[in-house]
Amino acid sequence: xxxxxxxxxxxxxxxxxxxxxxxxxxxxxxxxxxxxxxxxxxxxxxxxxxxxxxxxxxxxxxxxxxxxxxxxxxxxxxxxxxxxxxxxxxxxxxxxxxxxxxxxxxxxxxxxxxxxxxxxxxxxxxxxxxxxxxxxxxxxxxxxxxxxxx
Amino acid sequence: xxxxxxxxxxxxxxxxxxxxxxxxxxxxxxxxxxxxxxxxxxxxxxxxxxxxxxxxxxxxxxxxxxxxxxxxxxxxxxxxxxxxxxxxxxxxxxxxxxxxxxxxxxxxxxxxxxxxxxxxxxxxxxxxxxxxxxxxxxxxxxxxxxxxxx
DNA sequence: GGTATACTGAAAATCTTTCGCATCTTGCCC
DNA sequence: GGGCAAGATGCGAAAGATTTTCAGTATACC
Ligand SMILES: [Mn+2]
Ligand SMILES: [Mn+2]
Ligand SMILES: [Zn+2]
Ligand SMILES: [Zn+2]
Numbered sequence: 589x590x591x592x593x594x595x596x597x598x599x600x601x602x603x604x605x606x607x608x609x610x611x612x613x614x615x616x617x618x619x620x621x622x623x624x625x626x627x628x629x630x631x632x633x634x635x636x637x638x639x640x641x642x643x644x645x646x647x648x649x650x651x652x653x654x655x656x657x658x659x660x661x662x663x664x665x666x667x668x669x670x671x672x673x674x675x676x677x678x679x680x681x682x683x684x685x686x687x688x689x690x691x692x693x694x695x696x697x698x699x700x701x702x703x704x705x706x707x708x709x710x711x712x713x714x715x716x717x718x719x720x721x722x723x724x725x726x727x728x729x730x731x732x733x734x735x736x737x738x
Numbered sequence: 739x740x741x742x743x744x745x746x747x748x749x750x751x752x753x754x755x756x757x758x759x760x761x762x763x764x765x766x767x768x769x770x771x772x773x774x775x776x777x778x779x780x781x782x783x784x785x786x787x788x789x790x791x792x793x794x795x796x797x798x799x800x801x802x803x804x805x806x807x808x809x810x811x812x813x814x815x816x817x818x819x820x821x822x823x824x825x826x827x828x829x830x831x832x833x834x835x836x837x838x839x840x841x842x843x844x845x846x847x848x849x850x851x852x853x854x855x856x857x858x859x860x861x862x863x864x865x866x867x868x869x870x871x872x873x874x875x876x877x878x879x880x881x882x883x884x885x886x887x888x
Numbered sequence: 889g890g891t892a893t894a895c896t897g898a899a900a901a902t903c904t905t906t907c908g909c910a911t912c913t914t915g916c917c918c
Numbered sequence: 919g920g921g922c923a924a925g926a927t928g929c930g931a932a933a934g935a936t937t938t939t940c941a942g943t944a945t946a947c948c
Contacts, residue, residue: 611914613926633905648928653905671819671873673904688867697865707854708876715847716881717838723821724874726858731866761894761945798897803936823935
């Protein structure tokens with residue numbers, strides 16, 4: 589047998605999952621791949637599930653929810669609660685950011701504004717609150733959707 | 739029969755409901771009363787339902803949801819989506835505001851910061867979005883809860 | 889009062905997410 | 919490489935929140 593173990597590249601996903609303290613299983617690797625490769629940065633569990641189906645992966649919806657929750661706990665993904673029933677997940681970029689969401693087409697623009705972040709911190713401090721987290725979502729109509737309709 | 743129609747005061751609730759284009763019915767009046775009289779400014783449908791029960795009102799939970807949704811459509815109440823399952827409703831004060839929520843005890847502090855509001859408007863404008871709404875919720879631990887635990 | 893229409897309560901249906909559990913896998917030791 | 923225990927998966931059932939359905943009832947208006 590010629591060649592070393594290096595002939596087979598160990599996918600980055602496996603490292604991430606292992607480092608998160610989770611066993612490397614097919615569902616976990618596939619779900620992470622979907623999140624990394626999909627054009628949508630923000631996907632609902634259902635979105636992920638459908639993407640898996642379209643890749644002919646036999647993974648149950650319950651497993652998708654379970655794995656996404658584990659990934660969240662491990663800091664691999666962030667869960668968002670925008671309006672409209674389902675939670676959406678995105679890979680954790682490591683940097684906090686907020687969202688601008690188009691109410692017509694669902695387009696999402698991410699932003700980070702230090703002025704807002706500072707004001708929030710000040711307001712919380714004035715009330716004596718110790719901030720744990722925050723959620724800022726601005727809903728509006730994106731340029732494309734404004735063109736399409738009056 | 740002495741006395742005019744003015745002897746019987748028409749409750750303000752009835753006016754508000756009528757002006758909203760809705761028929762004045764017992765459930766609607768009671769629910770509006772609960773929202774006005776309850777110490778909690780922010781109530782879930784379940785909260786309202788329980789308050790009704792404690793007032794010996796026979797109103798179904800489905801009706802509570804229906805009425806709250808109608809009130810929202812009529813601009814009488816605002817629906818909020820804080821973390822944790824249920825939506826909460828509050829009377830529409832006519833003035834927008836955001837929320838600081840204690841993750842331990844649920845205490846809510848309302849605030850309005852023009853600096854933040856302006857920054858949001860600018861950010862949306864830069865992206866060409868026409869703002870329709872926004873939701874800013876800061877989660878943290880209130881002073882009381884900080885004292886109670888390490 | 890009489891009537892068309894809107895409203896109501898209760899149950900059933902939806903929708904999203906989580907559980908229970910029998911059945912597989914993975915990670916690890918020999 | 920095989921054996922094993924802990925941990926994961928898939929499936930169906932269950933749960934929790936909200937909405938819909940529908941037959942009976944109340945309201946607004948004449
Ligand atoms: Mn994002
Ligand atoms: Mn409020
Ligand atoms: Zn759009
Ligand atoms: Zn508190």
